[in-house]
Amino acid sequence: MSSSSFADRLGTSPEAAYLGGVSAAVVAIAAAALAFPEAVYDGFVWHYFWGPVQADANSAVCAIRPGSTVEYLYSSAECSAAAEPVAYPGYTLVSEVGYVVILLVALAGVSLFLRRLDIARTTDFFLALVPLFVFGGALRVVEDADNAMSDALLPYPWDTLIISPFIYFTVFGITLALVVAAVWLDRRGTVDGIERPILFGGIALDVVTVGFLAALAMTPGNPVTFYPQVIGVILVGTAVATAATWYATRAWIPWVHSGTGTAGIVVLAAHALDGVANVIGLDYMVALGAGPNLVPKHPVNQFIVDATGAAWPFLVVKLVAAVFVLAIFEEELFEESPRYAVLLLIAVTAVGMGPGTRDMLRATFGI
Numbered sequence: 001m002s003s004s005s006f007a008d009r010l011g012t013s014p015e016a017a018y019l020g021g022v023s024a025a026v027v028a029i030a031a032a033a034l035a036f037p038e039a040v041y042d043g044f045v046w047h048y049f050w051g052p053v054q055a056d057a058n059s060a061v062c063a064i065r066p067g068s069t070v071e072y073l074y075s076s077a078e079c080s081a082a083a084e085p086v087a088y089p090g091y092t093l094v095s096e097v098g099y100v101v102i103l104l105v106a107l108a109g110v111s112l113f114l115r116r117l118d119i120a121r122t123t124d125f126f127l128a129l130v131p132l133f134v135f136g137g138a139l140r141v142v143e144d145a146d147n148a149m150s151d152a153l154l155p156y157p158w159d160t161l162i163i164s165p166f167i168y169f170t171v172f173g174i175t176l177a178l179v180v181a182a183v184w185l186d187r188r189g190t191v192d193g194i195e196r197p198i199l200f201g202g203i204a205l206d207v208v209t210v211g212f213l214a215a216l217a218m219t220p221g222n223p224v225t226f227y228p229q230v231i232g233v234i235l236v237g238t239a240v241a242t243a244a245t246w247y248a249t250r251a252w253i254p255w256v257h258s259g260t261g262t263a264g265i266v267v268l269a270a271h272a273l274d275g276v277a278n279v280i281g282l283d284y285m286v287a288l289g290a291g292p293n294l295v296p297k298h299p300v301n302q303f304i305v306d307a308t309g310a311a312w313p314f315l316v317v318k319l320v321a322a323v324f325v326l327a328i329f330e331e332e333l334f335e336e337s338p339r340y341a342v343l344l345l346i347a348v349t350a351v352g353m354g355p356g357t358r359d360m361l362r363a364t365f366g367i
Contacts, residue, residue, distance in 0.1 A: 015112050022105065042085055048095045051087025053166065057159045059147045063087045091164070093299050099165055106172075107343050114339055117183055119194060121338045123263040126345045128195040129175070130266060131202030133350045136171040137357025138209040140164070141365065144358075145216055148223040148367045178202070213365055225366040227290035230280060234360045237276040242269040245319050249326075259329035263345060270349045271322040274356030275315030281363035282311040291366050298355065318352065 012020075033041040042065055051070075055063035060072035062079035064086050073079050079086055091099075114120040143162040146153045154162070161170050178201045182194035191197055217226040245268050249256050257264050278301050281294040296302040301314045325348050334341045 015116065018109055018112055022109070047085035047087055048092055049098065049165070051085065052089050052091070052095065053160050053163050055087050056089035056143075056147070056163050057156050061088070091298050095165075096299065099168075102165070103347060107347060111340055111343055114343070117179075119179075119183060120342050123260075123342060123345065124195045125198075126263060126342050126349070127266065128198040129202065129346060130349070130353070131199060131206050132171065132175050132178070133270070133353040134357045135174075135202060135205040135209060136167065136350070136354040137359075138206060138213070138361055139171065140167055140354075140358045141213060141361040141367065142209065143167075144362055144367045145213060145224050145365065149216075174205070210361070213361065217365055223367070225291070227288065227364055227366060229288050230285070230290050231360060231364040233284075233288065234273070234277050234280050234363065237280065238269060238273045238356075241272040241276055241315065241319065245272065245323065249323055253323075253327075256323060256327045259331050259334055259341070260326055260345065264326045264329075267326060267345065267349050267352070268319070268322050270352035270356060271318040272315070272356075273360065274352045275318035277356050277359035277363060278314050279311045281359050285363060290363070294359075294362060297359070322348075322352070 029040075029045075033045060046065055051063050051065065054070060055061070055072065058072045060074055061076055062073050062082070064071050064073060064079075064082045066083070073082060079088070119125060139162050143154070143159055146159060152159070160166050178198055179194070182191070182197040182201070185191045185197060186194045213224065214226065216222050216224040242265065246265055260267065278296070280288070282296060282301075282305060283293060285291055285293045296305055296311075300317075301311070304314045304317065305311055329341060329345070
């Protein structure tokens with residue numbers, strides 16, 4: 001049953017039905033947290049979602065919540081000895097599943113919004129957003145740089161706006177403003193089409209954000225450095241991995257690209273970047289003369305590194321997953337639900353290019 005027919009049966013619009021459902025879910029979670037604070041808020045919401053953000057924002061090894069107060073611990077021994085709940089910076093399997101659910105709900109809302117604006121029916125819209133995927137990863141590195149510096153650039157709690165998961169809302173808000181501005185300019189006749197203003201706006205944000213990191217690296221006394229050999233190797237490795245996967249799949253399983261066509265190159269490149277950046281950052285920083293190796297930031301690559309003793313299997317997993325995702329995008333999907341297909345392309349690319357950009361820039365700037 002489509003969202004329109006379901007909403008019609010309720011006697012309301014799809015947008016109103018969506019907002020009502022999301023609001024009801026938020027109220028239910030809030031009510032459960034008030035009724036059972038220790039089990040729902042302390043043991044779930046804080047433990048897996050807000051606590052890791054607080055720990056990260058305060059550069060702590062972990063955060064604990066004895067009673068209703070939050071304390072920050074700065075040694076692994078203290079964290080190991082602390083009573084639950086203990087929240088560590090970064091992701092857990094529980095939080096990642098939660099973010100996937102939030103992403104799916106958000107996609108439904110974005111689909112309704114784009115339908116109301118009558119845009120995003122072709123891959124041109126998807127391609128115009130690519131610089132904004134890079135911007136999200138680069139903005140997250142600004143917070144990594146903030147953590148590495150003795151004098152904070154953004155005081156707590158403002159720094160939480162560029163820490164996961166809130167950075168997704170921050171970047172989404174900026175992207176939404178850019179899209180709405182482009183639509184307004186197009187309908188006024190100031191520009192011809194919305195894709196070019198969105199593309200150039202994203203590029204401008206990339207230049208400002210990466211330029212800011214470069215300025216920090218050039219400032220004497222900062223822990224932020226610059227290793228051009230690292231970004232060079234990562235970009236070359238990404239290009240090679242993307243090209244090899246593209247030509248191999250075109251030769252042996254060409255039907256994989258029947259739906260996405262050349263847009264599939266961007267999907268492959270996004271996940272190749274994530275894989276290659278992890279390989280270089282986790283295993284080859286010392287070999288490249290770029291300081292100590294970094295540590296994994298996600299449970300999946302942490303598990304793979306722990307299980308195999310190396311980071312290169314993560315690259316293989318990312319490329320195989322990207323090919324599998326491309327196989328889902330059949331031509332019929334774009335013909336029957338073009339806007340939804342474009343949204344899925346945006347989602348699967350963002351979850352590769354955003355973390356990949358972050359890992360690449362973390363390694364490049366030694367943070």
